[in-house]
Amino acid sequence: MATAQLVNPFREGLREDRATVPVHLVIFGAGGDLTTRKLLPAIYNLAEAQLLPPGFCVTGFARTEMSDADFQKSLKDAVATSGDVRERKAEVLKDLADRAHYVTGDFKDKAAYQTLKAKLKEFDETYGTSGNRIFYIATPASLFGTIVQNLQEAGMTTAENGPQHFVRIIVEKPFGRDLASAKALNAEMLSCLGEDQIYRIDHYLGKETVQNILVFRFANGIFEPIWNRRYIDHVQITVAESLGIEGRANFYEETGVVRDVIQNHALQLLSLVAMEPCTSFDARDFRDEKIRVVSAIRPIQPDEVSSQAVRGQYGPGFVDGTDAIGYRQEKGVAPESVTPTYAAFRFWIENWRWAGVPFYVRSGKRLAKRATEILVSFKQAPHPPFHAANLGRLENNSLSLRIQPDEGITLKIGAKVPGPSMRIRTVDMDFGYGATFGAADSSPYERLILDCMKGDQTLFDRTDGVEAAWAHIDPVLTAWDAQSPSSFPNYDAGTWGPDEADALLAADGRAWRRL
Amino acid sequence: MTPNNGAAVAVPAGFIAIDAGDVDAALATRWETLALKGEAPVSRACTLNLLTFVEQLPEMADVSAVVDQVAATHPIRAIAFALDDSIPDGAVRTWVGGLCDGHEDSSHVCSEGVALAAHSNCALRMASAITSSLKRDVPAMLWWRGGSPFVLRLFKQVAPLASKIIVDSIRFGDGAASLDTLRRLAEYRNGSMVVSDFNWERTRAWRATVAACFDDPAVIALIDEFDHCTVECAGKVDGPIAGPARALLFAGWIVQRRPQLAGRSSIVGRRGARGAEGSISAVTLSSSRSRATLAVTWDVAAHRLIGCATDGSGVQIRCLNFAADPQDDASLLERCIATFDRNPLFDAVLRAE
Numbered sequence: 001m002a003t004a005q006l007v008n009p010f011r012e013g014l015r016e017d018r019a020t021v022p023v024h025l026v027i028f029g030a031g032g033d034l035t036t037r038k039l040l041p042a043i044y045n046l047a048e049a050q051l052l053p054p055g056f057c058v059t060g061f062a063r064t065e066m067s068d069a070d071f072q073k074s075l076k077d078a079v080a081t082s083g084d085v086r087e088r089k090a091e092v093l094k095d096l097a098d099r100a101h102y103v104t105g106d107f108k109d110k111a112a113y114q115t116l117k118a119k120l121k122e123f124d125e126t127y128g129t130s131g132n133r134i135f136y137i138a139t140p141a142s143l144f145g146t147i148v149q150n151l152q153e154a155g156m157t158t159a160e161n162g163p164q165h166f167v168r169i170i171v172e173k174p175f176g177r178d179l180a181s182a183k184a185l186n187a188e189m190l191s192c193l194g195e196d197q198i199y200r201i202d203h204y205l206g207k208e209t210v211q212n213i214l215v216f217r218f219a220n221g222i223f224e225p226i227w228n229r230r231y232i233d234h235v236q237i238t239v240a241e242s243l244g245i246e247g248r249a250n251f252y253e254e255t256g257v258v259r260d261v262i263q264n265h266a267l268q269l270l271s272l273v274a275m276e277p278c279t280s281f282d283a284r285d286f287r288d289e290k291i292r293v294v295s296a297i298r299p300i301q302p303d304e305v306s307s308q309a310v311r312g313q314y315g316p317g318f319v320d321g322t323d324a325i326g327y328r329q330e331k332g333v334a335p336e337s338v339t340p341t342y343a344a345f346r347f348w349i350e351n352w353r354w355a356g357v358p359f360y361v362r363s364g365k366r367l368a369k370r371a372t373e374i375l376v377s378f379k380q381a382p383h384p385p386f387h388a389a390n391l392g393r394l395e396n397n398s399l400s401l402r403i404q405p406d407e408g409i410t411l412k413i414g415a416k417v418p419g420p421s422m423r424i425r426t427v428d429m430d431f432g433y434g435a436t437f438g439a440a441d442s443s444p445y446e447r448l449i450l451d452c453m454k455g456d457q458t459l460f461d462r463t464d465g466v467e468a469a470w471a472h473i474d475p476v477l478t479a480w481d482a483q484s485p486s487s488f489p490n491y492d493a494g495t496w497g498p499d500e501a502d503a504l505l506a507a508d509g510r511a512w513r514r515l
Numbered sequence: 516m517t518p519n520n521g522a523a524v525a526v527p528a529g530f531i532a533i534d535a536g537d538v539d540a541a542l543a544t545r546w547e548t549l550a551l552k553g554e555a556p557v558s559r560a561c562t563l564n565l566l567t568f569v570e571q572l573p574e575m576a577d578v579s580a581v582v583d584q585v586a587a588t589h590p591i592r593a594i595a596f597a598l599d600d601s602i603p604d605g606a607v608r609t610w611v612g613g614l615c616d617g618h619e620d621s622s623h624v625c626s627e628g629v630a631l632a633a634h635s636n637c638a639l640r641m642a643s644a645i646t647s648s649l650k651r652d653v654p655a656m657l658w659w660r661g662g663s664p665f666v667l668r669l670f671k672q673v674a675p676l677a678s679k680i681i682v683d684s685i686r687f688g689d690g691a692a693s694l695d696t697l698r699r700l701a702e703y704r705n706g707s708m709v710v711s712d713f714n715w716e717r718t719r720a721w722r723a724t725v726a727a728c729f730d731d732p733a734v735i736a737l738i739d740e741f742d743h744c745t746v747e748c749a750g751k752v753d754g755p756i757a758g759p760a761r762a763l764l765f766a767g768w769i770v771q772r773r774p775q776l777a778g779r780s781s782i783v784g785r786r787g788a789r790g791a792e793g794s795i796s797a798v799t800l801s802s803s804r805s806r807a808t809l810a811v812t813w814d815v816a817a818h819r820l821i822g823c824a825t826d827g828s829g830v831q832i833r834c835l836n837f838a839a840d841p842q843d844d845a846s847l848l849e850r851c852i853a854t855f856d857r858n859p860l861f862d863a864v865l866r867a868e
Contacts, residue, residue, distance in 0.1 A: 006735045009772045010726035013860035020723075021730055050838040054727050054822075091817075095836075128731050128833050161732060435625065436560040436590055 019453035022055025029139035030060025041082035042445035055128035057099040071102035113154035152192035179470035200461040206444025239363040249332025305479040312342030312498035315489030324493035366493040372403035408432040527579035530612030570661035572599035584845035586626035642672030683713035711851035747797040750784025758782035759793030
């Protein structure tokens with residue numbers, strides 16, 4: 001294949017944000033909630049921002065009987081109703097809809113994959129997508145293995161047109177439900193695909209504010225010297241939601257807060273705060289460092305679970321001034337359910353930088369407020385040379401990285417209150433994304449789908465990363481499974497979680513930050 | 516608005532006249548006032564000083580409208596300055612404004628605007644007013660919205676303040692002479708100033724389209740067939756022309772990327788082609804040995820570029836549609852200020868031409 005060796009001389013030196021290589025995006029589970037709420041609006045936004053390659057089309061694949069026209073209508077409906085869509089342009093939507101197709105098939109039916117394969121080949125001719133494929137598996141995790149196996153058997157996991165072309169697979173979290181199942185799933189996928197073909201998506205990493213953690217740490221020399229155990233007292237990571245389970249009882253009963261948030265989003269945030277600087281921001285270096293720090297977390301031993309982790313479940317209460325039912329009263333939830341809707345952990349990272357610095361991580365449903373924040377609390381000045389009576393309660397300096405909402409960064413410092421006496425008050429130095437750049441935070445799915453089109457795995461999880469995270473969560477889940485909680489529900493909806501979570505920090509002489 | 520000297524100057528709405536030298540104090544007061552009223556974020560961010568040379572004083576408000584669009588996503592201090600003989604010889608007239616004006620949403624980006632005007636005899640005074648108006652510790656770019664900067668003494672005074680100059684080579688008289696001016700700018704002060712050109716940015720979609728067509732395996736397979744390039748421009752005549760700057764830049768890029776086409780490129784005018792005079796309307800790579808072609812054309816109605824390739828026997832093998840870039844000044848300016856870095860490709864094209 002002489003043509004496969006030819007290099008495009010016109011590509012070199014072009015500064016392109018957009019994906020340039022033709023690609024066919026195939027969505028498994030095209031009739032599902034994720035597709036309509038997130039993926040289709042994200043694809044539209046990419047089209048509107050002219051970031052899609054010219055050779056592009058999208059094909060939905062699912063069991064639900066649907067025609068191309070039906071799928072195109074669901075694309076249009078998704079764009080019309082999604083809050084993620086920035087600007088609706090009829091001509092962009094029409095052009096995208098013209099490139100949208102649908103193939104009906106059961107994920108377990110091998111013949112359906114042959115039908116899909118034939119269709120994709122036909123579309124390659126129509127749209128010039130050159131055989132490049134991204135399979136986005138937006139299905140329940142239990143189907144990942146089956147789909148990948150069937151793709152392989154249908155000869156669809158390798159690029160037919162030669163090594164310059166690609167087949168990539170995006171899979172959604174949760175990746176496994178414990179360490180054993182994650183390992184089994186990894187093994188199954190790696191028997192069909194190379195690691196460089198697998199894009200395990202954690203949409204948190206696609207958020208601008210999450211990526212800004214890296215910029216904040218590694219593009220600002222001022223913070224690096226103090227980013228360690230000598231100056232940092234502790235770190236708090238909060239992923240709080242005021243919403244309940246929003247009708248997703250089946251999913252949540254199976255998952256719970258630890259699998260839904262702590263194992264992935266929260267540990268991702270922890271790794272970005274705590275990782276060592278990587279030598280470059282390429283996929284290998286970055287992920288090596290990220291995984292290294294997760295691996296350095298001290299494993300929680302079975303007999304330590306009760307002192308290092310707290311679980312909770314919400315009962316009835318009030319959120320934003322309105323009545324909220326308890327978790328067990330949610331439709332589809334078992335009346336005696338012991339699924340945790342809240343969890344808090346104390347992690348210790350055993351390395352030179354972080355020895356002795358606790359990382360407190362909490363997440364929950366139906367908390368007082370929706371807020372994802374990282375608080376870095378610094379040690380107090382060793383000896384304030386002011387009269388103690390005038391100081392009042394001198395707070396630790398702290399740095400808050402607000403991931404969502406009201407994205408930004410706040411540094412709390414002590415300042416002298418104007419006047420003849422030496423009075424000190426804590427004041428905020430505040431950086432707000434909205435006020436500074438105005439630009440709306442693009443949906444993380446846009447960024448991550450685009451990265452996949454470009455073949456950039458930096459912001460995707462790797463086999464060893466997934467397994468390292470599960471290794472820290474597994475003992476806790478096992479211990480909790482072995483001992484049913486007697487106190488559930490143990491926090492009221494609209495509060496900041498169970499008293500035990502406060503006690504977790506109080507035992508160290510600390511308190512959760514009030515958000 | 517009538518400044519304190521009585522001369523009528525079309526400064527942007529909402530700007531207030533102040534004494535030269537009071538820029539920082541006046542802006543600080545406005546911020547404090549807005550913060551106290553709860554109408555603006557308490558934080559005050561600034562990423563760039565954008566110095567804009569306004570060739571004609573009446574254009575000041577137009578320039579401000581363009582800069583406002585850019586400032587909607589970049590917190591900047593925009594300093595527009597003009598020399599005009601309607602301003603009495605003497606002090607530099609100064610106005611400040613901006614600061615979230617017109618935006619009810621307090622989360623909107625807040626930028627700062629400074630307008631300066633002086634008699635053409637006052638270049639040195641103007642340079643000094645610009646220097647004192649700069650936001651400290653923030654980098655500066657110079658948008659030279661005028662003809663060749665080398666004819667004005669003011670340029671020599673202002674250029675050292677900026678690390679990048681943004682120009683529109685159309686304003687340099689177009690044609691080969693404008694490329695000479697671009698080259699002089701690129702070499703100015705030992706090449707220490709980065710140059711961006713609106714005209715080069717206008718070719719971006721054409722370059723991206725040609726590149727994207729060759730991403731296709733069937734088209735890249737034809738690349739050695741192509742031994743001629745024709746760039747077609749909207750013009751007053753049909754047939755070969757000396758070439759407007761945009762076409763020269765594009766042809767220079769083709770040759771820089773594909774040296775085999777050196778001396779085998781032509782620029783032709785096309786009467787009646789849609790678009791402003793000098794704008795590219797079609798690009799064709801062709802073969803003297805076969806009927807292989809890659810033709811990229813501008814579909815005016817659909818506002819997109821269409822790239823179609825035929826194989827050696829003249830059979831069409833691929834047709835792809837590409838979105839066109841916005842070509843308005845605000846979009847071009849936004850692209851130009853996106854980076855402080857030198858663009859090696861642009862530099863290479865200037866050298867190659």
